[in-house]
Amino acid sequence: xxxxxxxxxxxxxxxxPGFRLPDGTQxxxxxxxxxxxxxxxxxxxxxxGFSVLGRTGNAAVLSSLAGTRPLxxxxxxxxxxxxxxxxxxxxxxxxxxxPDRPSLGRFVRHLGEIGVRAGAGDHVVSExxxxxxxxxxxxxxxxxxxxxxWQRVGRxxxxxxxxxxxxxxxxxxxxxxxxxxxxxxVIGHVHLHVADIARASAFYSDALGFDRxxxxxxxxxxxGAGGYHHHLGTNVWAGAGAPPAAEDEARLVxxxxxxxxxxxxxxxxxxxxRGGHPLTRATRxxxxxxxxxxxxxGTQVRIGIE
Numbered sequence: 185x186x187x188x189x190x191x192x193x194x195x196x197x198x199x200x201p202g203f204r205l206p207d208g209t210q211x212x213x214x215x216x217x218x219x220x221x222x223x224x225x226x227x228x229x230x231x232x233g234f235s236v237l238g239r240t241g242n243a244a245v246l247s248s249l250a251g252t253r254p255l256x257x258x259x260x261x262x263x264x265x266x267x268x269x270x271x272x273x274x275x276x277x278x279x280x281x282x283p284d285r286p287s288l289g290r291f292v293r294h295l296g297e298i299g300v301r302a303g304a305g306d307h308v309v310s311e312x313x314x315x316x317x318x319x320x321x322x323x324x325x326x327x328x329x330x331x332x333x334w335q336r337v338g339r340x341x342x343x344x345x346x347x348x349x350x351x352x353x354x355x356x357x358x359x360x361x362x363x364x365x366x367x368x369x370v371i372g373h374v375h376l377h378v379a380d381i382a383r384a385s386a387f388y389s390d391a392l393g394f395d396r397x398x399x400x401x402x403x404x405x406x407x408g409a410g411g412y413h414h415h416l417g418t419n420v421w422a423g424a425g426a427p428p429a430a431e432d433e434a435r436l437v438x439x440x441x442x443x444x445x446x447x448x449x450x451x452x453x454x455x456x457x458r459g460g461h462p463l464t465r466a467t468r469x470x471x472x473x474x475x476x477x478x479x480x481x482g483t484q485v486r487i488g489i490e
Contacts, residue, residue, distance in 0.1 A: 186337045186338060187337070188335035188336065188337055188342050189335060189336060189337075190332075190334075190335060190336075191331075191334040191335050191336040191341060191342075193331075193411050194411070195336060195339075196334075196336040196339055196340065196341045196397070196411075197339060197341065197395040197396065197397050197408065197411070198339055198389075198395060198396040198399075199395050200389045200390050200393055200394065200395065200396075201390060202390065202393075202455055202458070203393045203451050203452065203454070203455035204393050204395070204409075205392070205393040205394055205395075205409035205410070205441075205443065205448075205452075206409070206410070206443060206444055206445075206448055207409070207410040207411075208410060208443070208444040209409035209410055209415065209441060209442070209443050209444075210370065210415075210441075210442045210490070211370070211371040211372070211373065211374065211415055211439065211440060211441060211442065212254070212371065212439075212440030212441065212442045212486070212488075212490075213245075213254045213255055213256060213257055213371070213439075213440050214255070214256055214257070214278045214371055214374065214436065214438075214439050214440070215256075215257045215259060215436070215437040215438045215439070215440075216256070216257070216258055216259065216275075216278075216317075216319075216321055216434070216435070216436060216437060217259050217260075217261050217264055217433075217434055217435050217436075217437050218258050218259070218260055218261070218264065218317070218318075218319050218321075218434055219260070219261065219262065219263060219264040219265075219266065219318075219319055219434055220260065220262075220318070221242060221243070221244060221258060221260035223318050224244075224258050224260075224317060224318060224319070225244050225246075225258065227317055227318050228246055228256065228258070228317070229246075230298070231295075231298065231300055231315075232280065232323070232325070232365065233248075233249060233291070233294075233362065233363070233364035233365040234246040234247065234248070234255070234256060234364070234365055235247055235248065235249050235250065235251065235364060235365070237251075237252070237254060242259065242260040242261075243257060243258060243259045243260065244257070244258045245257050246258070247365075248364070248365035248366060248367060248368075248369040249363060249364035249365050249366060249367070250367070251365070251367065251369070253370075255280070255365075255369070255370070255371055256371075259437060261432065263432075264319065264432060264433055264434045264435075265430075265432060265433045265434065266318075266319045266320045266433075266434055267316070267319060267320030267321055267322075267433070267434055267435075268320070271422055271423060271426050272377065272422060272426050272427055272428065272429050272430075272433075273376075273377045273378060273379060273422055273426050273427065273428045273429065273481045273482075273483070274376065274377060274428055274429040274435055274436050274481070274482075274483055275321060275322060275374075275375075275376065275377070275429070275435060275436035275483075276322055276375040276376055276377050276417070276419060276421070277314065277321075277322030277323055277324045277374075277375050278321075278322070278323060278324070278371060278373075278374050278375075278436070278439070279312070279323075279324035279325070279326055279371065279372045279373045279374065279375065280323065280324065280325045280326070280365070280369060280370075280371065280372065281326060281327070281328065281369065281370050281371070281372025281373075282325065282326065282327045282365070282366065282368075282369055283327075283366060283367070283368030283369060284327060285311070285327050285353065285356055286356050286357050286358060286360075287327065287357075287366050287369075288311060288313075288325070288326065288327040288353060289353045289354045289355070289356050289357030290357040290360060290361065290362040291313070291325055291362055292313060292350060292353055292354055292357075293354050293357055293362065294361075294362035295313070295315075300315065301315075302314055302315040302325075303315070304347070304348040304350065305345045305346070305348065306344075306345070306346040306347060306348045306349075307326075307343050307344060307345060307346075308329070308334075308335070308342055308343050308344050308346075309328060309329055309334050309341070309342075309343055309413040310326045310327060310328045310329060310413070311326060311327055311329070311348050311353065312324050312325070312326035312348075313325050313326070313348075319434030320434060321434055321435075321436075322375075324375070326372065328372075328413075331411070334413070340397075340398060340399060340400060341397045341398050341406075341413055343398045343401065343406065343413065343414075344401075371439075371440075372415075373414050373415050373416060373417060374415070374416055374417070374436075374439045375416070375417035375418070375419070376416070376417070376418050376419075376436075376479075376483055377418075377419060377420075377421065377422040377426065378418045378419065378420060378479070378480075378481055379420065379422075379426065379480075379481055380420070380480075381403075381404075381405050381418065381420060383480050384405060384418040384479070384480075385405060386459070387459070387461060387479050387480055388407050388416060388418070388479070389407060390459060391455055391456050391458070391459035391461055392452065392455070392456065392477075392485075393409070393452060393455060394407035394408060394409055394415065394416060395407065395408055395409060397412075397413060397414050398413075398414065403419050403420050403421055404417060404418065404419040404420075404421075405417075405418050405419075406418075415441075428481050428482045428483075436483060437484065438476065438483075438484035438485065438486050439483075439484075439485055439486070440485070440486045440487070440488070441485060441486070441487045441488075442487075442488065442489060442490045443487065443488075443489060444489065444490070445489060446472060446473050446489055448489075449473050449474070449475060449487055449488060449489065450473070452475065452487055453465070453475050456475075456477055461477055462477065462478065463475045463476065463477040464476050464477075468488065472488060472489055473488065474486055474487065474488035475487050475488070
C-alpha cells in the first residue's frame, strides 16, 4: 500500500461507469419500524435530543431541536421482535451528523451525565460514537473533520478505526450545555449489512450512481457522492447465509436520497432500469416525482428532490 497524500476535491474515489449522482446529493429521512412508539420517542428525545415534528396514529416524525426538516420517522408495529445481534441483513446503523466538533463534545458529555454508555471510533475523516435504541437498532452520532485534512492512497480515501480522544473532545465543548440536536444536524450516512460486496457495488454504484470511496476496509465497501467520504456503507459482517430482517422485526423500512433536480430522479430511474433493477414511481403531495427501489436484499431506498 502506498503512502497517504492530501486529498483535494476530485482526486479520490472511483466513479461509476454510467450515471453518476450529482454534487449536492444528500440523505433525507430514515424510516424505522419499532415495537413501542412511546418508548422509542422517549429514547430519541431524551438520549439523542430529537424533537417531535408531528404524530399521526402509530407513527412519529422527528427532527433536530426546533427544526423543520424531517430526519427520522418511527412506525410502530406492536410486538415487533428486537434486533438479535448481527445475524441478519439490513440496517447496521444510521448516522446522525452534527454540524461541528463542539456539538459532538456536548453530546458525549450529555451521555456521561445521563449514564448512557457508547462505543467510539476515530475514522480519520470523522469522530463517531455508537449506541442502540430500545429495539436494538444501531445508531451512530458523529462529526466530520475538515475536508482539507482528508488523505488518500491512490484513488482510495483513507478511513480507519482508532481511539477517540474523548477528553479533548469534551474540552472543546466549552461550558454550553447539551440541549438537543442543534440546527444543521442531518442524516449523514446509512450503513447496511449485505450478503455480497460485488452485488452491492453493482446496485449502488453501477446502477444507482454512487462513487466507490473506500474498498480496502475488511469486509466492507463505502460509497459517496459529491466527494463526501460516504453516504452509504455496506458490509458482509452479518455472516454467510444471514437472512433479511423479517416483516415482524424492528428494522429499517427505508432510507432516502435527495438530489437537486427532478431530472436527476428520472436519470436514476433510467439507470436502475438499464441494470434490470425493479422500481416503483410515486407522486408526492407537492407533485414531485419519487422512485422507490429495493436493493438485492430488499432494503428500500427512496429517491426524490429536497
